[in-house]
Amino acid sequence: MGILYLSAYLRANGHKTRIAGMEFKEVDGVIKEFNPQLVCYSVTTGIHPLFVELNKRLKEKYSFFSAFGGPHATFFPEIIAQEGIDGACIGEGELALLELVEKLGQGADIRQVQNWWIKDAEGILHKNPVRPLIPDLNLLPFPDRDLIREYESPRPRRFWFFLTGRGCPYNCTYCFNQAYYDLYKGKGNRIRRLTVDRAIEEILSVKETFSLDLVNFIDDCFVIEMDWLEEFADRYPETIKIPFNCNITFDRINKRLVALLKRAGCYSVTGGIESGNPEIRKEVLNRKVSNQQIIDACRMLKEAGMRVFTQNILALPKETLGNAFETLDINIRCRADYPHVSLYQPYPGTRLGELAIKWKMFDGNLDNIKPAFSKYSPLHHPQKRKLENLSKLFAFGVEFPFTVSFIKVLIHLPLHRVYHFFSKLWKGYCFKSRVFPQKMSFRYAIYAIKCYLFGYGG
DSSP states (O other), X not given: OHXXXXXXXXXXXXXXXXOOOSOHHHHHHHHHHHOOSXXXXXXXXXXXXXXXXXXXHHHHHOOOEEEEESHHXXXXXXXXXXXXXXXXXXXXXXXXXXXXXXXXXXXXXXXXOTTEEEEOTTOOEEEOOOOOOOSOGGGSOOOOTHHHHHSOOSSOOSEEEEOSEEOOSOOOTTSSHHHHXXXXXXXXXXXXXXXXXXXXXXXXXXXXXXXXXXXXXXXXXXTSOHHHHHHHHHHHHHHTOOOEEEEEOGGGOOHHHHHHHHHHTEEEEEEEEEOSOHHIIIIITOOOOOHHHHHHHHHHHHHTTOEEEEEEEESOTTOOHHHHHHHHHHHHHHTOSEEEEEEOOOOTTOHHHHHHHHTTSOOOOGGGSOSOTTTOOOSOOTTHHHHHHHHHHHHHHHHOGGGHHHHHHHTTSSOHHHHHHHHHXXXXXXXXXXXXXXXXXXXXXXXXXXXHHHTTTO
């Protein structure tokens, strides 16, 4: 979504953009044809070494300004010290990227552009502060989904992602939001949202242009404002009439909110349990919600006919194997339609990441964080292998509770790859049939099988 917003903003201001995948041969072909002045990489922690190496190889062959942005560059702009990287964008990128592009086009001095760390021709580093957050998201153009249509993906899209706002009111220790708003302190509202009219207009434009079977709202928390949701529940079913998925937090769920989601046409919700141990959830993760609140919220949602997709984290600092089985147990009690499990990653800029280093559970080397966050843990955890195995068997335990006693034995066996294989198959089935139901073409089925079996995208 970030790339699509950036492309839309540049194109709206008269500039040309192209998109490419991560393979050197593909990017090389795009650069040879397009001859860009600027090549940008949207980088997350874990996949950053691949982009650094890709950029290095491209710079050996072509002349362009290389810019790294995204979460990794925001919280670790020191990546600019790597060979071949000319700039690192910190934070919100639309205004910052446009100013950089226009100055590059004019041959003007770029060393003082806000939001950027710039490395000049002499290797001197210029660190600039961030500008204020964009106050009114309604003024931004719609994300440039034509960019994806121009890119020949093997996956024919039948559902699309949408953002109705930016920002999150929570300060979870494992998430970047606390550090992000420390970065922007005094420079804008933490939470900004489109009007319902603008959100509906964007979805209509996609519905009229592309195939659309399911709308997926990826706001950090879709249910922040009740007044907004009230208006949305009146307008969406009249104009869009397509089922949707959204992110919720269990502490906000009540009968009124559930009724609004049902009235709007919500098919499934995604909510973070993270840990089934109340002390870890409160003291380690800063998630102030009780087990009973979570269970009651899931019951209300499921009674209203909605699917519940949960997010969980294993291999947390201070977590024992017993605590992890508490997380499994609460998912069983919630009757989760699919419990997604991540293995904790100590991302830069997060409070828990800093604590993991302080507690000597992580050495601080960000290159040890891998992109497959559902597969491996980078922590020095005494029960790491058992927790990794449990993460692969977790969804089976939730679906078939009678297997939990067997799982307690299976996690001790050296069958990690086997468990991973079957967990991917089960995830594919659940996503297709429960969480994000959609029509599946033969081409999409082949693509999906490759993803689930070989771990594309983590």
